[in-house]
Amino acid sequence: xxxxxxxxxDRDEVPFWxxxxxxxxxxxxxxxxxxxxxxxxxxxxxxxxxPILQTLWVRHELQYNLLFYGYMAVGSITTFxxxxxxxxxxxxxxxxxxxxLQARVEELHLKSVTDSLTGAFGHAYLHEMLEIEIQxxxxxxxxxxxxxxxxxxxxxxxxTHGHLFGDRVIKETAETIRASIRSEDILGRYGGDxxxxxxxxxxxETAIQAAKRMLSGFAGRGKxxxxxxxxxxxxxxxxxxxxxLLERADANLYEAKxxxxxxxxxxxxxxxxxxxxx
Numbered sequence: 001x002x003x004x005x006x007x008x009x010d011r012d013e014v015p016f017w018x019x020x021x022x023x024x025x026x027x028x029x030x031x032x033x034x035x036x037x038x039x040x041x042x043x044x045x046x047x048x049x050x051p052i053l054q055t056l057w058v059r060h061e062l063q064y065n066l067l068f069y070g071y072m073a074v075g076s077i078t079t080f081x082x083x084x085x086x087x088x089x090x091x092x093x094x095x096x097x098x099x100x101l102q103a104r105v106e107e108l109h110l111k112s113v114t115d116s117l118t119g120a121f122g123h124a125y126l127h128e129m130l131e132i133e134i135q136x137x138x139x140x141x142x143x144x145x146x147x148x149x150x151x152x153x154x155x156x157x158x159x160t161h162g163h164l165f166g167d168r169v170i171k172e173t174a175e176t177i178r179a180s181i182r183s184e185d186i187l188g189r190y191g192g193d194x195x196x197x198x199x200x201x202x203x204x205e206t207a208i209q210a211a212k213r214m215l216s217g218f219a220g221r222g223k224x225x226x227x228x229x230x231x232x233x234x235x236x237x238x239x240x241x242x243x244x245l246l247e248r249a250d251a252n253l254y255e256a257k258x259x260x261x262x263x264x265x266x267x268x269x270x271x272x273x274x275x276x277x278x
Contacts, residue, residue: 037080137201144199144236149197173193181210214229
């Protein structure tokens with residue numbers, strides 16, 4: 001499981017030359033520098049020659065000093081290429097070391113923001129991502145939906161079968177939810193047996209369809225439990241924060257519980273509007 005990017009549009013395309021190993025790139029640069037050495041010497045001597053006799057000078061220079069320019073080219077190219085290879089090997093080794101270190105840091109960061117049992121993101125990270133997605137929804141005027149899920153009668157399951165069985169139920173629940181959402185959606189473990197799904201650019205209908213897929217997944221043969229789901233949608237306008245959106249989803253979750261569990265509730269509540277000047 002990888003950490004989702006803050007926004008897909010923020011991804012910078014890596015230039016082609018940055019993908020070339022340094023022990024190859026540096027000698028190529030050295031070759032170009034080596035070629036420029038005799039060419040630069042010839043150009044400077046041509047510029048210093050008498051303008052009236054430049055054509056005659058070029059013919060004379062190539063006739064008598066061609067071997068000198070060739071020797072200069074071979075020596076310069078060999079020196080620059082060898083120097084570029086040595087420096088490139090050291091630079092490539094350092095680059096690979098930095099890349100390994102960066103991957104390790106990302107791995108440690110991923111472990112710090114995810115739940116070890118389910119692989120879903122943790123409570124604090126969910127709040128951070130929800131705040132970011134709300135700001136993006138306001139900027140792009142696009143909808144944002146959240147689904148709050150709670151395992152039905154989880155306390156009874158724990159009391160009857162034990163905590164190890166309860167952990168198995170929680171892990172299976174996370175896997176079922178993950179199989180029912182889009183790749184850009186963010187799944188997190190909100191509490192003990194509660195999960196939260198953040199769905200960027202998803203309107204209410206899209207969120208309800210995803211919730212129904214989850215219910216169908218839990219209804220499959222051999223599933224250990226069912227869930228109740230509360231959905232809430234932010235339309236990209238109005239003055240509403242992450243806590244307001246979560247409270248609406250939580251209210252719908254308890255509505256689904258009151259209606260008999262194993263269902264989704266997506267009642268709409270008034271969104272806080274931005275005060276208009278008098």
